[in-house]
Amino acid sequence: MKYGHFDDAAREYVITEPKTPYPWINYLGNHDFFTLISNTSGGYTFYKDAKFRRLTRYRYNNVPIDNGGKYFYIKDGDTIWNPGWKPVKTKLDSYSCRHGMSYTIVRGEKNSISAEALYFVPLHCRGEVQRVRLKNTGSVKKSLKLFSFIEWCLWNAEDDMTNFQRNFSTGEVEVKDSVIFHKTEYKERRNHFAFYSVNTPIKGFDTDREAFIGLYNGFENPDVVSDGKSKNTIAHGWSPVASHYLEIELNPGEEKDLIFVLGYIENEDDKKWESKGVINKEKAYQMISDFDSSEKVDRALAELRSYWDELLSKYVLSSADKKLDRMVNIWNQYQCMVTFNMSRSASYFESGIGRGMGFRDSNQDLIGFVHQVPDRAKERILDIAATQFENGSAYHQYQPLTKRGNDAIGGNFNDDPLWLILSTTAYIKETGDFSILDEMVPFDNDESKAKSHFEHLEASFYHIVNNLGPHNLPLIGRADWNDCLNLNCFSSNPNESFQTTENKKGGTAESVMIAGLFVLYGNEFVTLCEKIGKSDEAKTAQKHINDMIEAINQHGWDGNWFVRAYDFFGKKVGSDENEEGKIFIESQGFCTMAGIGAEDGRAKQALDSVKERLDCEYGIVLNNPAFTKYYIEYGEISTYPAGYKENAGIFCHNNPWIMIGETIIGRGDEAFNYYKKIAPSYLEDISDLHRTEPYVYAQMIAGKDAFKPGEAKNSWLTGTAAWNYYAITQYILGIQPDYDGLVIEPCIPKKWDGFKITRKFRGDTYHITVKNPAHVSKGVKTTELDGNALASNKIPIVEDGREHEVTIVLG
Ligand code: BGC
């Protein structure tokens, strides 16, 4: 069953049934002020860091799920309802939620009143604007009461949900006219406060949760709303909230707009106070006045829309397949922006307090984002590099607020360094900006240890070379891309984390996946060295790569597929010799992407084995057979029940590795089949099974060994977004930015007649028409640029700022 539909012209997903199979959410905010909002107005807001600067409270693992958010209660006579159905859950006459590009519009209608709540974070604003549009659609005059409601979080989200002995005494607010200010801890160590305003005089307010709701009630039946009047409470400790009370009269046909702003303000130390104990509100009033009329809100929304028009104009596909077009042109790019902003910190599956920005995650996210805002990509690359150690290894994560490596998570994930080569080369290919290599970047966030960014890449490359095991394959360290393949961990204590606990000494577990990764991105490093005239360095690096290929050939091939790893004791993992976990996806992906075995048939053999053993109706599972008992020598992977997460779940992040591998050997039908199996727009009809949003990827879909194959979890924040975008745009549709041109090398299903793409690249706009009269998958027969035949399928950089016509004929 479907719970809504795509509106491609508006770039929206329109939900028409509030009881979706799981909360279907959206993200507001583009830079440093963010909100998560569900289709029933649930969610929360933070500034920069979901752990340290949480503005509004949200309870994860709640019953029912998704309680708490930005609610508007309407009291119309005895009927109380919310435009987004929750929390009161009064049956609405009509309901819709439009999730668009950084905005959400929730609309409900009840007893001839329509209420539309628009939520968005304007560009360059540290605040969320909410516009409630009320309309009397009936024929009699209406007198309504409207109550807004948010619940403040006491800033540090982790402390907020644990340290009650302190927190119940710290909360402080101020109320002035129609603005409620939250100033907990402002008087001592904080220089920031938050506010919630409305652009009209109010009849009353509340800031004490217990007074507003009642100690024995819930969000669905707050005392104040049932009574129909506020209590004008000032919170002292306990749980501060913000609620405005408004009375509204509407004649038949009349419409009124109310504008609320939820803002975050920082004041300089010497400007914190207006008078003793009274906060300086100047900047808050400025923000409020920026959005105090509907015209201003319309203008800000129009700006946001044109920002997205521009972002999404850089790669536009027109094919015969609507579901594909909407993934490529809208939703996959949108999700890439969100993963770029959030890394793995805050979603409905990531609590915002556990994980900051991942070293490997954020580097990979960039391959789906770099074309959107290259300058932000550059800044991110340099921030990440600054958390690297001099020996090339890295902190696994860093906090976005401080940009410092996170000690508690540690390092020694031996794949980490290589992803920096991927992101940096992707950035240079997109922009031509080699100057990033000369930027001075600290190691370990220590300015005195700064070296050029190029030297960081060198350190990345040599970290692998300097850490080889007995088979001359890379040592795995704590784990490689697969956080749960903990070959040196040997954990028997359920109270410790597999990723951070002390590893057993003396182990020499090796990773064939990192070996493939090294060949692939090592080759990128060599090409880069050549481009910048370091040919000796390139030659030396090439030798190391050749040695690695040799090691893979000798020790990494199992007969029908690539081995996954060698364990602590030197035994094969992911081999036919094993009873369970005979074959893993990662090494098949990376070795085939690196072209290993492409010439002698092993790549094809490996991919055939993937098809035979790992593929299923809903995607490609990670390993097979699934582990059915705990293997202490493998770690977390064998803790998951069969078919879930890293234990034979469909990890949507690495399915595109196989898609790309398929394109390397020219099998476009296979590649696109895999693409369609997990792309959310193709799964809309099975929403009841899939459960998560049909417009964004989830990290995992339960695999064939699971209780419920096809059920997805962990939507939004996953490397799946960037990798699928990369696979479809660069390898299947085949438009690849390169240092000195745009390479066009599609690998598509044979039955396709062709497609068109507009690609903005280095200041020019290329209108690319791909024709497939011979119905092949791969192989460019002729290339034309502005009517002139070219000798190769690389379009040179014209750089005249104009539009260019490119015609490619496959055959
Ligand atoms: C999950 C992994 C994740 C890791 C992060 C594990 O429990 O299964 O997907 O990467 O935690 O620490």
Ligand code: NOJ
């Ligand atoms: C999710 C993590 O964010 C990512 O870093 C890791 O590679 C995958 N899980 C696989 O374990």
